[in-house]
Amino acid sequence: MQGTPKGLRWHIGFFGRRNVGKSALLNALVRQEVSIVSPEAGTTTDPVEKAMELRPLGPVLFVDTAGVDDVGALGALRVQKTMTVVARTDLCVLVTDGWQEYEQRLAELFESRGVPVVVAVSKCDVGHPQEAEEAARAPGRQVVRTSAVTGEGLDALRQALIEAAPEERRRDPGLVGDLISPGDLVMLVVPIDLEAPKGRLIVPQVQTLRDILDHDAYAMVVKERELADALARLRKPPSLVVTDSQEFLKVAADTPLSVRLTSFSILFARAKGDLAELARGAAALDNLRPGDRVLLAEACTHHPSGEDIGRVKLPRWMQQHVGGALQIDVCSGRDFPETLSGYRLIVHCGACMWNRREMLSRIDAARAAGVPITNYGLAIAASLGILDRALSPFPGAWEAYRQAKEAGQRTR
Numbered sequence: 001m002q003g004t005p006k007g008l009r010w011h012i013g014f015f016g017r018r019n020v021g022k023s024a025l026l027n028a029l030v031r032q033e034v035s036i037v038s039p040e041a042g043t044t045t046d047p048v049e050k051a052m053e054l055r056p057l058g059p060v061l062f063v064d065t066a067g068v069d070d071v072g073a074l075g076a077l078r079v080q081k082t083m084t085v086v087a088r089t090d091l092c093v094l095v096t097d098g099w100q101e102y103e104q105r106l107a108e109l110f111e112s113r114g115v116p117v118v119v120a121v122s123k124c125d126v127g128h129p130q131e132a133e134e135a136a137r138a139p140g141r142q143v144v145r146t147s148a149v150t151g152e153g154l155d156a157l158r159q160a161l162i163e164a165a166p167e168e169r170r171r172d173p174g175l176v177g178d179l180i181s182p183g184d185l186v187m188l189v190v191p192i193d194l195e196a197p198k199g200r201l202i203v204p205q206v207q208t209l210r211d212i213l214d215h216d217a218y219a220m221v222v223k224e225r226e227l228a229d230a231l232a233r234l235r236k237p238p239s240l241v242v243t244d245s246q247e248f249l250k251v252a253a254d255t256p257l258s259v260r261l262t263s264f265s266i267l268f269a270r271a272k273g274d275l276a277e278l279a280r281g282a283a284a285l286d287n288l289r290p291g292d293r294v295l296l297a298e299a300c301t302h303h304p305s306g307e308d309i310g311r312v313k314l315p316r317w318m319q320q321h322v323g324g325a326l327q328i329d330v331c332s333g334r335d336f337p338e339t340l341s342g343y344r345l346i347v348h349c350g351a352c353m354w355n356r357r358e359m360l361s362r363i364d365a366a367r368a369a370g371v372p373i374t375n376y377g378l379a380i381a382a383s384l385g386i387l388d389r390a391l392s393p394f395p396g397a398w399e400a401y402r403q404a405k406e407a408g409q410r411t412r
């Protein structure tokens with residue numbers, strides 16, 4: 001279970017002021033020395049992560065953070081790092097030994113984002129937590145009295161985390177499970193070109209393959225050149241074809257119209273984000289004009305190779321679609337611009353390495369700035385004029401795209 005990628009883990013962040021006992025509580029909860037504990041304020045500097053299994057939730061990632069009340073130039077940087085964890089936190093454990101303005105603001109911040117908050121009143125072996133407990137109480141918020149020294153409240157805290165998990169966590173939408181039935185055949189089209197890593201498949205391909213097997217279906221993996229031959233050999237067509245978005249045109253040409261077709265990137269747009277919102281964003285491509293600013297965002301930093309998707313192919317297809325040069329900025333990792341208002345469109349990668357919450361935070365940021373956001377696979381399919389096929393397995397998202405496109409035509 002330790003090998004489950006971070007992006008599939010539920011992220012539980014420990015937040016609070018310095019020296020309230022966040023690290024000691026996390027260590028006691030996981031029964032390991034994950035974070036360094038000392039009486040000195042500000043011992044935790046960078047976020048510290050611990051991956052583990054929390055039954056019945058499954059794989060989780062605990063993240064210990066630096067105090068939100070840190071001071072000085074270095075302290076401000078630590079607080080900044082702590083705040084980057086907010087975007088990917090699925091559940092906040094707010095540790096407090098006395099409810100203050102800091103705690104109130106943090107609780108409100110998470111709750112305004114729909115993130116459940118469990119308040120752990122700490123150090124109850126030495127203090128009188130009654131006041132903090134009462135001040136922390138609010139509708140929908142669980143408050144647990146804990147001590148990392150005596151172990152009091154740790155089981156209650158574990159139980160509170162499980163109960164606070166939203167229903168969607170227990171249902172786990174997966175990638176293709178709801179699109180296929182047991183015994184179906186899914187054809188995966190995987191180009192092995194210069195950009196493909198040596199000796200392995202990439203995360204979206206591996207996770208899709210695993211999801212097909214989890215749902216008792218069959219998978220056939222081919223390169224784009226062999227697709228037509230592979231399809232011709234089958235007695236019955238596959239129920240779904242999933243391709244690398246870069247091969248959309250060839251794969252759409254070789255796949256019978258009666259077979260549903262999509263891409264790995266679009267599967268991840270749904271699993272990690274909000275497919276309808278990202279499909280609506282794809283309609284904005286038709287309203288772009290030469291010279292418009294577009295942001296391409298990738299969740300990982302990697303060394304761009306010759307025909308890099310984000311830096312070469314996607315800009316080329318989008319500019320062909322628009323009929324002129326766009327001003328394209330590329331950002332990667334967690335370097336997402338704070339000000340988005342100058343952009344006419346944001347195009348995001350599939351975020352396969354991230355948890356869903358972090359991608360949803362980006363979608364929220366785009367929405368708040370009034371900038372449409374879409375995803376690589378959707379933008380490629382829209383630029384190439386085959387988005388109707390690429391969204392064929394997702395009628396709701398197709399309808400969202402169609403409506404946004406019509407609205408865009410009316411305002412042009």
Ligand code: SF4
Pocket residue numbers: 203298299300349350351352353354
């Ligand atoms: S850049 Fe995005 S799509 Fe590519 S591997 Fe990283 S998270 Fe996945």
